[in-house]
Amino acid sequence: MKDTILIHLDTDAAPSAFDRIVAIDSGVQHVFSYSGVTPDNVMALVHGCIFTRGPKDLHRTAIFVGGSDVAAGEAVVAAVRKHMIAPARLTVSVMLDSNGANTTAVAAVRAANAYLTLGTTKSLVLGGTGPVGQRVARLLARNGGHVRLGSRTLDKADAACRVIRAAVPGAKIEPVAVGSSSDGPAALMGCDLVIAAGAAGAVLLPRKIRDTAKTLKVMIDLNGVPPAGIEGVELSDQGKDRDGVIAYGALGVGGAKMKIHRAAVAALFESNERVLDVDEIYALAAAI
Amino acid sequence: MKDTILIHLDTDAAPSAFDRIVAIDSGVQHVFSYSGVTPDNVMALVHGCIFTRGPKDLHRTAIFVGGSDVAAGEAVVAAVRKHMIAPARLTVSVMLDSNGANTTAVAAVRAANAYLTLGTTKSLVLGGTGPVGQRVARLLARNGGHVRLGSRTLDKADAACRVIRAAVPGAKIEPVAVGSSSDGPAALMGCDLVIAAGAAGAVLLPRKIRDTAKTLKVMIDLNGVPPAGIEGVELSDQGKDRDGVIAYGALGVGGAKMKIHRAAVAALFESNERVLDVDEIYALAAAI
Amino acid sequence: MKDTILIHLDTDAAPSAFDRIVAIDSGVQHVFSYSGVTPDNVMALVHGCIFTRGPKDLHRTAIFVGGSDVAAGEAVVAAVRKHMIAPARLTVSVMLDSNGANTTAVAAVRAANAYLTLGTTKSLVLGGTGPVGQRVARLLARNGGHVRLGSRTLDKADAACRVIRAAVPGAKIEPVAVGSSSDGPAALMGCDLVIAAGAAGAVLLPRKIRDTAKTLKVMIDLNGVPPAGIEGVELSDQGKDRDGVIAYGALGVGGAKMKIHRAAVAALFESNERVLDVDEIYALAAAI
Numbered sequence: 001m002k003d004t005i006l007i008h009l010d011t012d013a014a015p016s017a018f019d020r021i022v023a024i025d026s027g028v029q030h031v032f033s034y035s036g037v038t039p040d041n042v043m044a045l046v047h048g049c050i051f052t053r054g055p056k057d058l059h060r061t062a063i064f065v066g067g068s069d070v071a072a073g074e075a076v077v078a079a080v081r082k083h084m085i086a087p088a089r090l091t092v093s094v095m096l097d098s099n100g101a102n103t104t105a106v107a108a109v110r111a112a113n114a115y116l117t118l119g120t121t122k123s124l125v126l127g128g129t130g131p132v133g134q135r136v137a138r139l140l141a142r143n144g145g146h147v148r149l150g151s152r153t154l155d156k157a158d159a160a161c162r163v164i165r166a167a168v169p170g171a172k173i174e175p176v177a178v179g180s181s182s183d184g185p186a187a188l189m190g191c192d193l194v195i196a197a198g199a200a201g202a203v204l205l206p207r208k209i210r211d212t213a214k215t216l217k218v219m220i221d222l223n224g225v226p227p228a229g230i231e232g233v234e235l236s237d238q239g240k241d242r243d244g245v246i247a248y249g250a251l252g253v254g255g256a257k258m259k260i261h262r263a264a265v266a267a268l269f270e271s272n273e274r275v276l277d278v279d280e281i282y283a284l285a286a287a288i
Numbered sequence: 289m290k291d292t293i294l295i296h297l298d299t300d301a302a303p304s305a306f307d308r309i310v311a312i313d314s315g316v317q318h319v320f321s322y323s324g325v326t327p328d329n330v331m332a333l334v335h336g337c338i339f340t341r342g343p344k345d346l347h348r349t350a351i352f353v354g355g356s357d358v359a360a361g362e363a364v365v366a367a368v369r370k371h372m373i374a375p376a377r378l379t380v381s382v383m384l385d386s387n388g389a390n391t392t393a394v395a396a397v398r399a400a401n402a403y404l405t406l407g408t409t410k411s412l413v414l415g416g417t418g419p420v421g422q423r424v425a426r427l428l429a430r431n432g433g434h435v436r437l438g439s440r441t442l443d444k445a446d447a448a449c450r451v452i453r454a455a456v457p458g459a460k461i462e463p464v465a466v467g468s469s470s471d472g473p474a475a476l477m478g479c480d481l482v483i484a485a486g487a488a489g490a491v492l493l494p495r496k497i498r499d500t501a502k503t504l505k506v507m508i509d510l511n512g513v514p515p516a517g518i519e520g521v522e523l524s525d526q527g528k529d530r531d532g533v534i535a536y537g538a539l540g541v542g543g544a545k546m547k548i549h550r551a552a553v554a555a556l557f558e559s560n561e562r563v564l565d566v567d568e569i570y571a572l573a574a575a576i
Numbered sequence: 577m578k579d580t581i582l583i584h585l586d587t588d589a590a591p592s593a594f595d596r597i598v599a600i601d602s603g604v605q606h607v608f609s610y611s612g613v614t615p616d617n618v619m620a621l622v623h624g625c626i627f628t629r630g631p632k633d634l635h636r637t638a639i640f641v642g643g644s645d646v647a648a649g650e651a652v653v654a655a656v657r658k659h660m661i662a663p664a665r666l667t668v669s670v671m672l673d674s675n676g677a678n679t680t681a682v683a684a685v686r687a688a689n690a691y692l693t694l695g696t697t698k699s700l701v702l703g704g705t706g707p708v709g710q711r712v713a714r715l716l717a718r719n720g721g722h723v724r725l726g727s728r729t730l731d732k733a734d735a736a737c738r739v740i741r742a743a744v745p746g747a748k749i750e751p752v753a754v755g756s757s758s759d760g761p762a763a764l765m766g767c768d769l770v771i772a773a774g775a776a777g778a779v780l781l782p783r784k785i786r787d788t789a790k791t792l793k794v795m796i797d798l799n800g801v802p803p804a805g806i807e808g809v810e811l812s813d814q815g816k817d818r819d820g821v822i823a824y825g826a827l828g829v830g831g832a833k834m835k836i837h838r839a840a841v842a843a844l845f846e847s848n849e850r851v852l853d854v855d856e857i858y859a860l861a862a863a864i
Contacts, residue, residue: 005312013617021628031608041302045305048305048306049309052309291600336597339594
């Protein structure tokens with residue numbers, strides 16, 4: 001059996017050491033990293049993957065797309081798929097995890113799922129237009145719950161909701177503006193779950209607004225740099241009861257995120273046809 | 289015994305994923321790839337190879353030169369050899385396969401050899417001034433046959449023939465111009481073998497001209513992108529009888545090319561003194 | 577147990593092949609190399625090291641800093657240490673060996689130590705303001721001997737001595753100018769040991785001046801390119817008696833240097849907290 005090889009395509013100027021180390025810890029034998037990857041320079045790399053090994057060994061090569069810019073990563077994945085030759089089964093599996101957005105979103109929603117029945121959960125996603133927030137909202141919507149996607153402006157929230165409705169037919173998702181603190185209580189009204197996925201340094205949910213939400217059961221803050229996005233949640237909270245609400249901080253979600261990342265990379269080598277974006281990684285994580 | 293390490297020097301902006309994967313499949317334990325390699329920046333890399341391991345372990349390090357530009361690769365190989373210290377046996381083995389030209393040419397001539405006695409074969413090489421075509425013509429001439437090297441202009445064909453005569457004393461090689469379709473019949477007259485190694489997208493030998501060649505026994509088309517360089521040959525032809533002529537297409541030659549590539553990389557580690565260019569790779573391939 | 581991973585940070589435009597090969601020969605399983613590393617772009621790489629593995633596995637990741645510019649390497653090591661989170665024990669071990677300066681200086685002083693009691697040795701270090709010379713002088717001073725640090729100008733020698741006195745309290749070190757050949761005899765007066773660590777191509781100690789030093793017992797020339805820095809010493813001298821003085825040339829020191837380099841890289845993986853600069857590598861070498 002041929003050695004496993006991960007072709008690591010990074011859209012940044014240097015390939016992520018984080019992603020290389022996790023690849024090894026996933027059991028990959030060789031990681032070949034490329035930086036500055038764009039849709040325009042990826043063809044030869046894809047052809048190198050599909051034209052070197054025979055059909056029965058193509059599942060021993062796979063592609064991982066990373067980097068700090070999620071949109072750039074999505075464009076590279078699209079180009080990668082275009083340059084593979086699916087009708088002739090000349091494909092290798094590919095995974096997207098730019099900025100860790102997919103594995104983080106999956107870990108957060110999995111954490112919520114341990115306490116809530118997602119199909120009947122009402123959620124508020126703060127920072128919902130960012131790369132992690134969009135994925136969190138999409139996963140919650142796909143599980144059938146009612147989702148409020150919060151952003152500072154209603155226009156941006158609405159645009160993100162439309163993208164999710166296109167991906168998830170029948171999604172019960174609505175945009176909410178949470179630009180001023182007076183928006184908070186209404187947005188939280190009736191919610192079982194709040195997930196904050198905003199930029200570092202912004203307090204998205206102050207304590208006094210959170211206290212207005214009497215139905216809240218779980219709160220998850222994905223901000224890794226103090227101050228917390230949800231005031232009162234600690235970085236290391238991992239299912240901690242805080243005044244009757246189950247709390248998770250970024251580090252508390254991190255352990256599961258790492259396990260999911262490793263399991264997803266390992267799963268790439270089970271066939272030569274997997275495409276692992278957020279929904280597929282969520283399905284994988286459920287089976288861990 | 290020390291691990292095997294292949295220092296992969298690529299003249300392109302990114303190191304070839306193809307060459308890295310094949311290196312692993314050749315049994316190499318570690319591939320260290322460099323891009324943008326030129327004769328001017330290669331010295332430290334060569335010294336890193338020859339000054340790190342003792343004499344009895346130098347054969348566990350080797351250099352592979354690749355990239356899309358064959359002339360650039362040849363210049364790097366020359367610089368690599370200059371920076372090694374042969375009198376003190378401070379050398380490592382080195383292989384050139386820019387653009388796959390050497391392994392492709394060897395695989396094509398090996399395919400012809402399965403049907404023809406090369407020493408008495410009369411051949412026409414179309415696209416004979418390109419990197420693959422020059423190597424095909426040189427191998428055929430070295431085997432003692434009569435070779436016609438075809439190009440659109442006689443001047444360019446003549447220049448390529450002079451280079452081959454310098455490398456192969458006594459080579460029976462002549463330039464032919466095949467710029468217009470009326471040149472075809474004369475160039476093919478008496479030929480047992482035609483190999484097309486032109487640029488993608490150019491039909492070098494239309495069917496109606498090929499039909500004038502009553503002596504033709506084998507035709508090999510190395511063009512990997514339709515339309516075929518030899519009209520009527522299919523990409524996957526691998527010894528297929530087409531109207532009494534044995535036909536090979538690019539994919540039909542490809543399996544042997546991959547085997548030859550892997551065997552050549554593996555052979556680098558048999559001593560610290562091998563220099564594998566097209567003639568040496570041909571000799572290796574004969575022994576597979 | 578997780579695989580060992582060395583993150584190789586090189587300040588040059590291409591990562592050193594020398595350092596990559598030696599890393600493998602030290603037993604490292606995976607070497608991930610970065611070029612063009614500066615204090616400004618190293619944070620994400622350090623975070624990739626410390627945030628991927630749990631506390632019990634952090635010693636299986638380490639950082640090696642190299643490149644031709646020792647000052648640039650020192651600045652990168654400082655930045656690397658700043659971005660680790662020592663209070664939380666989120667650290668990995670780190671080694672500096674830009675230009676091979678640390679391992680070369682250690683090997684030279686270890687060679688001298690085989691013949692001399694360093695605590696009572698009087699030494700002259702020629703080329704004492706360069707990266708290797710400074711480290712040699714510092715090691716000799718730390719061992720308690722009397723050190724003369726020679727440079728062409730007294731000012732530069734004095735500045736280097738001040739740096740060493742700051743690092744080694746109570747160091748018995750004095751600057752000497754050796755700009756003209758008439759300075760030589762006084763600088764050598766009473767010395768047991770002379771180590772030349774100057775730039776290639778400069779004869780720092782002509783034979784007729786050396787002959788004035790009646791007390792000289794050991795002379796070590798670290799210049800790898802003829803002419804020798806100490807006239808009469810051959811590149812391959814390794815404890816050779818030359819007119820009553822034990823002589824070492826660059827190649828004669830080289831074998832020990834390679835062993836020390838490999839041992840130091842291997843030692844990085846014994847804990848997650850080692851910082852290997854010249855003093856720590858010297859201590860390691862004493863135990864080989």
